[in-house]
Amino acid sequence: xxxxxxxxxxxxxxxxxxxxxxxxxxxxxxxxxxxxxxxxxxxxxxxxxxxxxxxxxxxxxxxxxxxxxxxxxxxxxxxxxxxxxxxxxxxxxxxxxxxxxxxxxxxxxxxxxxxxxxxxxxxxxxxxxxxxxxxxxxxxxxxxxxxxxxxxxxxxxxxxxxxxxxxxxxxxxxxxxxxxxxxxxxxxxxxxxxxxxxxxxxxxxxxxxxxxxxxxxxxxxxxxxxxxxxxxxxxxxxxxxxxxxxxxxxxxxx
Amino acid sequence: xxxxxxxxxxxxxxxxxxxxxxxxxxxxxxxxxxxxxxxxxxxxxxxxxxxxxxxxxxxxxxxxxxxxxxxxxxxxxxxxxxxxxxxxxxxxxxxxxxxxxxxxxxxxxxxxxxxxxxxxxxxxxxxxxxxxxxxxxxxxxxxxxxxxxxxxxxxxxxxxxxxxxxxxxxxxxxxxxxxxxxxxxxxxxxxxxxxxxxxxxxxxxxxxxxxxxxxxxxxxxxxxxxxxxxxxxxxxxxxxxxxxxxxxxxxxxxxxxxxxxxxxxxxxxxxxxxxxxxxxxxxxxxxxxxxxxxxxxxxxxxxxxxxxxxxx
Numbered sequence: 001x002x003x004x005x006x007x008x009x010x011x012x013x014x015x016x017x018x019x020x021x022x023x024x025x026x027x028x029x030x031x032x033x034x035x036x037x038x039x040x041x042x043x044x045x046x047x048x049x050x051x052x053x054x055x056x057x058x059x060x061x062x063x064x065x066x067x068x069x070x071x072x073x074x075x076x077x078x079x080x081x082x083x084x085x086x087x088x089x090x091x092x093x094x095x096x097x098x099x100x101x102x103x104x105x106x107x108x109x110x111x112x113x114x115x116x117x118x119x120x121x122x123x124x125x126x127x128x129x130x131x132x133x134x135x136x137x138x139x140x141x142x143x144x145x146x147x148x149x150x151x152x153x154x155x156x157x158x159x160x161x162x163x164x165x166x167x168x169x170x171x172x173x174x175x176x177x178x179x180x181x182x183x184x185x186x187x188x189x190x191x192x193x194x195x196x197x198x199x200x201x202x203x204x205x206x207x208x209x210x211x212x213x214x215x216x217x218x219x220x221x222x223x224x225x226x227x228x229x230x231x232x233x234x235x236x237x238x239x240x241x242x243x244x245x246x247x248x249x250x251x252x253x254x
Numbered sequence: 255x256x257x258x259x260x261x262x263x264x265x266x267x268x269x270x271x272x273x274x275x276x277x278x279x280x281x282x283x284x285x286x287x288x289x290x291x292x293x294x295x296x297x298x299x300x301x302x303x304x305x306x307x308x309x310x311x312x313x314x315x316x317x318x319x320x321x322x323x324x325x326x327x328x329x330x331x332x333x334x335x336x337x338x339x340x341x342x343x344x345x346x347x348x349x350x351x352x353x354x355x356x357x358x359x360x361x362x363x364x365x366x367x368x369x370x371x372x373x374x375x376x377x378x379x380x381x382x383x384x385x386x387x388x389x390x391x392x393x394x395x396x397x398x399x400x401x402x403x404x405x406x407x408x409x410x411x412x413x414x415x416x417x418x419x420x421x422x423x424x425x426x427x428x429x430x431x432x433x434x435x436x437x438x439x440x441x442x443x444x445x446x447x448x449x450x451x452x453x454x455x456x457x458x459x460x461x462x463x464x465x466x467x468x469x470x471x472x473x474x475x476x477x478x479x480x481x482x483x484x485x486x487x488x489x490x491x492x493x494x495x496x497x498x499x500x501x502x503x504x505x506x507x508x509x510x511x512x513x514x515x516x517x518x519x520x521x522x523x524x525x526x527x528x529x530x531x532x533x534x535x536x537x538x539x540x541x542x543x544x545x546x547x548x549x550x551x552x553x554x555x556x557x558x559x560x561x562x563x564x565x566x
Binding site for chain 1: 299302303304323324325327328330332334335336337338339340341342343347351352354355356357399
């Protein structure tokens with residue numbers, strides 16, 4: 001466990017000296033902040049009666065519809081998180097530090113877990129940096145706190161899946177840019193499934209919804225976090241981490 | 255301390271290392287000598303568990319690298335060809351990270367880091383970013399990383415490559431200082447390096463160990479004996495015995511009818527006598543050539559490589 005901790009700490013500190021990581025962090029915050037401004041402005045311009053006509057309480061609507069933390073947060077995650085995960089394993093291979101890690105008394109699983117947790121922690125930190133925005137809402141508009149918390153939890157899980165895909169892509173290549181593109185190639189279809197749901201007949205719509213990472217989030221923005229989606233996230237994350245371990249071990253066997 | 259048992263690595267259809275076996279005693283410094291591309295790095299990567307062998311295994315301080323990898327790796331320090339450093343880290347925090355993944359106990363952590371920094375002459379740069387250091391210093395950081403946790407076994411892959419002469423001397427001092435407390439395997443393609451640092455040498459060529467002895471014995475053996483190949487037109491009984499009876503000839507072996515391998519000790523005069531005898535016997539000398547032992551060939555390759563490097 002202490003090895004996982006050591007790898008994780010090194011990973012986090014590496015982010016803070018990497019200009020690329022800062023660029024992707026800034027991108028995330030920028031997208032979310034733009035979404036926030038647009039949402040608040042539009043909300044302020046919409047009469048209350050029209051919002052109620054949509055069947056949502058004002059307080060919930062503040063979080064889910066108006067601000068659209070989910071929509072914008074998902075978009076921001078999709079764009080910027082692959083940039084944070086792309087170097088996790090690629091860089092080790094390229095710079096030769098993999099020889100240090102894999103000749104030390106640590107298992108591949110510990111290395112992958114440490115690196116993954118490092119990137120997830122950084123994402124947690126980025127989410128903390130967005131907190132002034134919901135705090136502004138709390139100050140001015142009394143939104144539903146539970147809905148806010150669920151939205152944040154949902155977004156965090158969403159990012160956790162993207163990062164797991166990212167570390168898997170990074171295990172496949174020495175080239176960070178290829179790892180970035182591979183992550184997009186896996187993550188984007190995983191998200192697009194959501195848009196198929198309304199067009200499918202049962203039981204296929206249920207299957208598509210269960211496979212869709214984004215679908216879970218829309219629910220969480222309304223204050224409900226479905227356990228089925230929690231399982232989906234857990235399965236996706238552990239699958240991609242497991243695959244990364246296998247890829248690393250098998251490439252060493254060649 | 256290190257026991258290498260018939261390690262073999264085959265990539266696709268190409269044999270990189272074939273049945274390499276070595277024994278290294280505690281406290282010994284073994285030089286692993288071979289021309290570029292002979293399989294030194296591949297062998298070391300297998301011993302350290304970085305890549306698995308196609309067959310065979312290695313034991314580090316009694317732990318099999320394949321079945322007990324974590325125990326074996328805990329006893330191991332490894333400096334690979336390019337120092338495995340994170341360029342964005344500060345020397346001291348890098349060594350701290352290494353201490354953590356090598357499972358150095360908390361209580362000894364700071365003391366061991368200081369010791370490695372002192373031993374490798376890094377005191378002045380301990381708070382600098384590794385990527386900003388010169389190649390020589392980066393190599394020393396790599397060495398500090400390898401010796402940090404006081405491993406019983408140290409594997410060093412070309413530790414002096416790319417350094418200037420003064421840095422080479424400094425690194426060699428550090429390595430020599432380790433003899434006795436640590437068991438070291440050091441790979442190199444530079445002959446004098448082995449003479450200066452190692453007590454014993456294993457020579458590898460085209461993936462196979464061709465000789466293993468003390469360096470003095472090896473060079474003495476090389477210069478003393480030559481093998482001549484003699485071909486005659488008309489073979490006669492007693493020709494082999496005749497060759498063998500000449501002064502300076504150690505041995506004469508019939509390789510095929512009319513073809514002899516003659517080991518001579520006396521250098522050129524002995525060769526002259528062999529030639530004179532072959533002609534005088536009336537057997538019709540067709541060919542007299544000097545055969546190179548495989549070991550000699552490796553030495554030649556090593557020496558020419560070194561000359562080419564010195565010229566460059």
